[in-house]
Amino acid sequence: MEAVFISKLKPLLDALAARMDVYVPVKKDKHYVFTKYNAADGTPVEFNEIRACTTVKEFLFPLREIAAVFPESDEDIREIKPFAVFGLKDCDIRSIFILDKVFAEDEFQDPLYLARREKMFIVSSDCLSAGESCFCGLFGGEGFSGKGFDLNVSKIEDGFIVETGSQKGHDFIEQNPNIFGDVPADLLEQREQNRSKLAKQLAKVNERFDSSQNIREAVENSSDSTVFDEQAKDCIECQACTRVCPTCHCFYLYDTKQADYFAKMKIWDSCMRFSYAAVAGGANPNKVLGERLRHRLMHKFVYFLDRYGIDMCVGCGRCVDADAGGVDLRNVLARLSEESKDTNKKKLKTAK
DSSP: OOEEEESOSHHHHHHHHTTSEEEEEEEETTEEEEEEOOTTSOOOOOOOSSOOSSOTHHHHSOSEEEEEEESOOSSOTTOOOOEEEEEEOHHHHHHHHHHHHHHTSTTOOOHHHHHHHHHEEEEEEOOSOOOTTOOGGGGTOOSSOSSSOSEEEEEETTEEEEEEOSHHHHHHHHHOGGGOBOOOHHHHHHHHHHHHHHHHHHHHHTTTSOTTOOHHHHHHTOTTOSHHHHHHTTOOOOOHHHHSOSSOOOEEEEEEEOSSOEEEEEEEOOTTSTTTTOOTTSOOTTOSHHHHHHHHHHIIIIIHHHHHSSOSOOOOOHHHHHOTTOOOHHHHHHHHHHHHHHHHHHHHHHHO
């Protein structure tokens, strides 16, 4: 990896915008949301110190899209153009790896996802603060990305360090030498100090949670737990937890008629929705809300782990912020872990 220095973000974003659409985070009240960058409108460029409340999933796996059309046409109404997203955090980058497992690997490849993934230019950035809902550290995350980006931007006192992470990123630096300079060693040291400070802050936010707990075992052994029904009392089934989750990827298909063609539409779905698991004849294995909450955790920490070898949670904390019922995933997992430990102790005592 090579590192260069730039004093302001605008020249970097302008150079990207000359080649493709660019999306940047803009602060709305207390949160950041992504919006299309306009180099000419004079809007101040913001460096988001924390992850946006909207996710990178929306760029690769849109809320609603056309999956197929009939009759086929020479004009592809689903044309995908190159684009860049600035300000993605480590939790966002790791969520892309998870979505890749679902949509880009093995025999089940989504051509629309693959096209967006290929044409996406990823500009990640270091976190400068940890929100009260952030718990990426409990799942192996950090406040900065070590891989998976084309460029990574680290804010320092007098500017920004830009690091390459791919051939696309390297080529971009090579093609724009006039906007970058060398990085003095003291600035690299300042970046490491910032990262160390953030790591301590993140650890403090989550100091009451046990990072060594066996989450998979706790969730898998929770079939008789009352935790889910208790948590479901406050849940209003808004499905926000799955909508803002950067790794939830359930969808359903439906047909629609347009003026001169029929379209097969793909739209996000949610396992928290009452009729999600309903089948013909009216049967529904997850009628009870608490059962749906458990199913969601089983998918994240058991089923996905069994199939792909990784958890389906990156600890971004968006579900905590969005949940209208106040359900905090960390509290649920902590209670399940304690129950699992008690169960194991009883088994050992009985065995003796």
